[in-house]
Amino acid sequence: MAYKERNLAGYLFISPWLLGFLLLTLWPIAQSFYLSFTDYSMLADPVWTGMDNYRKIFSGDDVFQKSLTVTFTFVLVSVPLKLFFSLMVAMLLAKNLRGMNFYRTMIYFPSLIGGSIAVSVLWRNMFGADGYINGILAWFGIEGTGWISNPDTSLGTLILLGTWQFGSTMVIFLAGLKQIPQELYEASAVDGAGRIRKFFHITLPMLSPVMFFNLVLGIINSFQMFTAAFIITKGGPVQSTYMYAMFLYEKAFKHFQMGYASALAWILLVIVAALTALNFLASRYWVFYETEGGRDR
Template identity: 50%
Template sequence: MTRSRGLGLAYLSPYIIGLMVFTMVPFLASLWLSFTDYDLMSAPVWTGLDNYIELFTEDRTFRRSLWVTLVYVFVTVPLKLGFALFIAYILNYKLRFINLFRTAFYVPSILGGSIAIAVLWRYIFATEGLVNMFLAQFGVEPINWFGDPTNALFTITLLRCWQFGSAMVIFLAALQSIDKSLYEAAAIDGASKLHSFVFITIPLITPVIFFNLIMQMVQAFQEFNGPYIITQGGPLKSTYLLPLYIYDEAFRRFDMGYASAIAWVLFVIIMILTLVAFWSSKKWVFYAGDKRS
């Protein structure tokens, strides 16, 4: 027994060591650093709550960045989930070349986080890019996608939504696990497709919606590549998400202590929203065998 336990631990050790060294140590170190003045080149100096006080009382950029981040998350996540569910619903039908379509729709999420796609996005939405060329066919004047502060955030949001593949695959798996007899019974009772979708499909996939909601929300709060490559957070900080601000403070302004404090505020916000989601899930997520259903 002792030998097999040791063997088990040995097998687990690469993961545990990796978790401790690359996750837990930096995680706790950043908490400590958030209470210091640390310029990376000299030893950190303990400053207590100074970083947090400055963050909440003086820092206009933080307030702006936080607002942009919240708008980004609250627009992106529902849009992406809605779109992923919509496509998954279509792909759940038995169509010709369905596997080809499923693959094609999943590809963007494999490519989506890459720098190359962010660069491609930049060209697609440039003044003389594909989107404006397409709109010009209908007599629409070229739109300044990246130069207008409102459009810029929308354009970055679209990039995230385009990467709906992973959420779509999970939705598709959930849709395929729904018992077809439920739809047949509903159809016999005269239910329309919309009724079936709202009263059968949605309730039965709420656990998957909940899972995707949490995952997408956490990922959206951490978005970095798109705005960094495409707009560098501009114009007028309209796409200056908190991860960009953290990055700039740490590696361009050499204020790792302050950057750590922002990172911890971001962590707490994600934690609170996740807890709210878990709390609310009791009211709208239905699991198999749940007595409410």
């Protein structure tokens, strides 16, 4: 009896989270999956249409293909750049110098507001035709361009913003660098290893689990890119920055095609899940786990 009472007490303690998960997470997911097979506009009851939404998406929706291409380009460029710069900055901040805590705080601070609307508006003012960037270039006699109104450079401004928001990734790298045993560097120095050799043979292998974690999170977050594209470029010009999340949003809340938008959301889920699974499979060949004495094969 006492065992059952202890279980009941445990269930009572977790009941607020459990109810929240069932009502606010699991039920909406199930509803979204059902709606993806219907024609639903929120103004009438959903009508079951089977696979029609998916057939329309894959067979005749050019905007779907365009948004997916733009999003994949953004992910393939911004994620590696973000990983590279965050690692380089983390290595600089890992040094034990006077006032380093202040520098760490100042470098991390922009990430606290990096995804906000205010920063997106600032970015738009910086890279507009009459923005701050062109004003600085004018001092040197260089004629700037409308960075966000030019299809050749508009996506680059969003990639630059995504790369600039490296604070959280940098902090995780910094924590990983602090966990690398200094004895490894001391032993390699005795063997005559230089900085480059230490970096490729000690730092990167020991940091590979952290890098893998940041890579997976970076891919997932980049596929959800919405705020900056919506505020800065509104998907233009000529859909050069029309992210997948914007396409989904407009189908749902501008055209009220909730069934179609639900299908788009599930396609995005499958894409992200597939890429995550591929990363886990590939990690067996490049992620080093010290406790296992080698690569996890």
